[in-house]
Every structure is written in structure tokens, then in C-alpha cells.
Amino acid sequence: GAAPRRTLKTARSLRMLRRSARAHSLALPTPAGRPAPGITIDQSCVEDWDGSLPGAGNFDADPDFMDPLGADGIAGTIDDDLRLRGGSPCIDTSDHVFRVVESSIDIAGLPWFVDDLGTPDASPSPAPVADLGAHEFQGTTCVADLDASGLVDAADLAILLGAWGRCG
Numbered sequence: 001g002a003a004p005r006r007t008l009k010t011a012r013s014l015r016m017l018r019r020s021a022r023a024h025s026l027a028l029p030t031p032a033g034r035p036a037p038g039i040t041i042d043q044s045c046v047e048d049w050d051g052s053l054p055g056a057g058n059f060d061a062d063p064d065f066m067d068p069l070g071a072d073g074i075a076g077t078i079d080d081d082l083r084l085r086g087g088s089p090c091i092d093t094s095d096h097v098f099r100v101v102e103s104s105i106d107i108a109g110l111p112w113f114v115d116d117l118g119t120p121d122a123s124p125s126p127a128p129v130a131d132l133g134a135h136e137f138q139g140t141t142c143v144a145d146l147d148a149s150g151l152v153d154a155a156d157l158a159i160l161l162g163a164w165g166r167c168g
Contacts, residue, residue, distance in 0.1 A: 045090045045132050057095055063133065064088035064148075082134065083108075085148045086141035090132040091116050096125040107134040116141050 041055040049060040064087060070079030084090055092115065106112055113128040115121075118141030123129040131137050144152045146159040 043095055043132060045093075059089070061089040063090050084131060084133065084135060084137045086116070086118065086137070086139055086145065087143070087148065088131075088137065091119045091137045091141065092129045092131060093122045094125070094130040094132050095123050096130070106136040110136055110138055112136050114138055118142060 039053075041053055041058060043057040044055070045059055045061050045063045047060065047062050049058055051058070051060075064085045065081065066083045066085055067081035069075050070077055070081060072079055104112055112130050114136050115128040116137055116139065121127055121129045142152065144156060146156040149155065
């Protein structure tokens, strides 16, 4: 049959996907948000992913970038910081079978396959597992750093106390 031609639900999702694809030397044409016929997307975290396009290992989640809009407040521009925050669902989740770039460094020149000891590996590949995306997370996730500031401090305690007793 004909290849699916669906629109990703948000322009932000497509920009994130395109940015990651550019980092991996892939081509995702059609700026209107419609993948070209025959395109397959594998091993990707796409916010608002509905599963309607072909591919394996994709999931819907906020990738939790450091600053996806950058100083100008517009996604897809040069000032966006698409490095992963600790706790991102993209950390240690890549399946090595789907790697399209054979390199020992990420887009920033930092090493791939840095194991985040605070994140369980979520991949069928043997450890160490690379992250999804163009940037490899270089730290260790700290589950007590609730505001992702890099510190466990009074702000984290305030978040915890504000949620105390609530569930669901």
C-alpha cells in the first residue's frame, strides 16, 4: 500500500526529530510536517508520537532537553540546548542495532556510551548503552534533584512537601 502520510501533532516534535535526524545525517523532507513516502523512523523519542508511522523502538515522551526553546523562546533555532537533563527517558535507551552513525563521540565532541549509573539501562543492547539523540548525557541522574538544578536543596524539599500526601 501507499506509505502513511500523517502529521506529527506538534511542530515542536517535528523540529526535535529533524534536529536529531540532521545530527545523524538523515533526511526528513517536507516542512509541512508530513514525512516523505517510505520514511521509517526507528529508536526515537518523539513527544506526541501516536505510533501511526512505521518504525521500531519509538516512544512518546518529553525528552527533557536542557532548554529546547533557547533564549529566543523559539524551537528549532541555533540557541536551543538539546542536551539531555538527568532523568530524561532518552538516557541509556538506544538499541545499538539502530545506530546510523559509527562514532565514538557525540555532536558536541564528547564520548558516546557514557553509562548514567542513576538510570537503569532500557535497551536490549549490552552495556554500556548510548542515549537517544545527538548528545550523550555525561552525568549521573540524581533522583532527589526534583527541579533538575544540579543540586539537592531546599527547592527540592519544597517540591516534595508540596506533593506530600497526594497520589495520582
